[in-house]
Amino acid sequence: MxxxxxxxxxxxxxxxxxxxxxxVHRAFPAEMVVLNLNTGQYHGLNPTAGRMLELMQExxxxxEAVDRVAREFDQxxxxxxxxxxxxxxxxxxxxxxxxxxxx
Amino acid sequence: xxxxAVTAEQELTLLxxxxxxxxxxxxxxxEALVQQVDFDSLSALLSRQGLLPLGVxxxxxxxxxxxxxxxxKRFAELTxxxxxxGLVLEALALRFQSDLxxxxxxxxxxxxxxxxxxxxxxxxxxxxxDLDLLVAAEQLDLAVGTIAARGYSLQPDAYETNGLPRLxxxxxxxxxxxLPVELHWRIHWYETRFSRDMLxxxxxxxxxxxxxxxxxxxxxxxxxxxxxxxxLRLAADIAAxxxxxxxxxxxxxxxxxxxxxxxLRDVLTVTAGLLEGLVGVPRHxxxxxxxxxxxxxxxxxxxxxxxxxxxxxxxxxxxxxxxWLVAPRGGWPQFARRWLxxxxxxxxxxxxxxxxxxxxxxxxxxxxxxxxxLRYLIALWRIRGGRRWVPLPQSLHQGGDxxxxxxxxxxxxxxxxxxxxxxxx
Numbered sequence: 132m133x134x135x136x137x138x139x140x141x142x143x144x145x146x147x148x149x150x151x152x153x154x155v156h157r158a159f160p161a162e163m164v165v166l167n168l169n170t171g172q173y174h175g176l177n178p179t180a181g182r183m184l185e186l187m188q189e190x191x192x193x194x195e196a197v198d199r200v201a202r203e204f205d206q207x208x209x210x211x212x213x214x215x216x217x218x219x220x221x222x223x224x225x226x227x228x229x230x231x232x233x234x
Numbered sequence: 235x236x237x238x239a240v241t242a243e244q245e246l247t248l249l250x251x252x253x254x255x256x257x258x259x260x261x262x263x264x265e266a267l268v269q270q271v272d273f274d275s276l277s278a279l280l281s282r283q284g285l286l287p288l289g290v291x292x293x294x295x296x297x298x299x300x301x302x303x304x305x306x307k308r309f310a311e312l313t314x315x316x317x318x319x320g321l322v323l324e325a326l327a328l329r330f331q332s333d334l335x336x337x338x339x340x341x342x343x344x345x346x347x348x349x350x351x352x353x354x355x356x357x358x359x360x361x362x363x364d365l366d367l368l369v370a371a372e373q374l375d376l377a378v379g380t381i382a383a384r385g386y387s388l389q390p391d392a393y394e395t396n397g398l399p400r401l402x403x404x405x406x407x408x409x410x411x412x413l414p415v416e417l418h419w420r421i422h423w424y425e426t427r428f429s430r431d432m433l434x435x436x437x438x439x440x441x442x443x444x445x446x447x448x449x450x451x452x453x454x455x456x457x458x459x460x461x462x463x464x465x466l467r468l469a470a471d472i473a474a475x476x477x478x479x480x481x482x483x484x485x486x487x488x489x490x491x492x493x494x495x496x497x498l499r500d501v502l503t504v505t506a507g508l509l510e511g512l513v514g515v516p517r518h519x520x521x522x523x524x525x526x527x528x529x530x531x532x533x534x535x536x537x538x539x540x541x542x543x544x545x546x547x548x549x550x551x552x553x554x555x556x557x558w559l560v561a562p563r564g565g566w567p568q569f570a571r572r573w574l575x576x577x578x579x580x581x582x583x584x585x586x587x588x589x590x591x592x593x594x595x596x597x598x599x600x601x602x603x604x605x606x607x608l609r610y611l612i613a614l615w616r617i618r619g620g621r622r623w624v625p626l627p628q629s630l631h632q633g634g635d636x637x638x639x640x641x642x643x644x645x646x647x648x649x650x651x652x653x654x655x656x657x658x659x
Binding site for chain 2: 155156157159162164166168169170171172173175
């Protein structure tokens, strides 16, 4: 699901995050490196953002990932959701994740 | 051949590349050199050698109080991108390895960021200009196709009569966004079994295949020899390998390799002998033989160009000369075909000849071999009387772990009392 088709807020929250095949990501102690093999561009995510991406991949929806992040980091859900949305939007824009709409 | 003394920057670079024991044994000399060096020149030299992150790290670790704050800051700026780049390259190398595995091709990363992580704990400590992977000869085509699917194109090259490239295929990314990839089927000219066995005996770590320690060590020596002992990066890696693994593995580490691959015996003997003097890896820990003893072996050692400088044509000639000097019995025809009378495609590439430049091609096919032999004679003249192509600093001719070649070694120079290289002191 491309960024411009996200539509309502609910659309992102009910979508599942997928890292496309042309993206390599690898977690290291200080950061997660995400490399787009098609563009050759790479991006560094700090440990928190890296963990968010991992949880988004493991979860059935972005909304579920938000719940898990909030629990793991012991933070209010509202603030976490804002951070996760921003992260998703940034990663989508760079072609580093794709969103599969809830079927 | 370089004329002039070994500079303080060159000597410091060499000492920083040594084993931990070498660096400890020369601590005072390193401290003295730090007071003499120009740091801009030092960082330029380290960059040229592909040693900037490692050299800076070693310097700050060895003499932390002697490096001025401003210089530290400058070094930090210069080296900061290296770690991040190393992480990216490591991720890329491992992805290619897993792509190949999915395609049914067993592949082993060689050198590069994977080695850097193992030796230095940081994949960015070695500068890399390409990614090297070893695959089986019969799977080369499939491997090329797999990497090509990632937006790479195979570069044209001359092929051996068996249809294989001399050592590896080179693939360049179509948009230049990713590093070139070299798909090796062998590591050194005089072997085919070693690389095959290295691949077959490699260990699946769960994070991709890795070579057995003794194979990895042997491969580094072979790479250094194949490169004609130019530069210090591989020597530094071997010293770091020794520090990391040497004490844990059964010594002498390469006796079984030398026995199992007799065509590589001279290569390993010469390289081990050279490394002891250059970076302090004890030769007896690598091989139990008596060390370089024949004229050819000693000459190959003396041609080592650890500074990595000089005219391109002579440097290239010296690299091929080392090839001849370490060739096994029966290896000379291979050597001749490879360097003295190379195939047409290689002549065209070397001399940038158009396909229709028939007479020029004929001329160079006839002249190339004699031209190379003339360069060998120049090299022999310049290292006559036991001289080295690049002398070692005097600090390595004194003290515990310094070694000189069998016979006289009149080259010596100091950072404080320069002598002209090649002149007996």
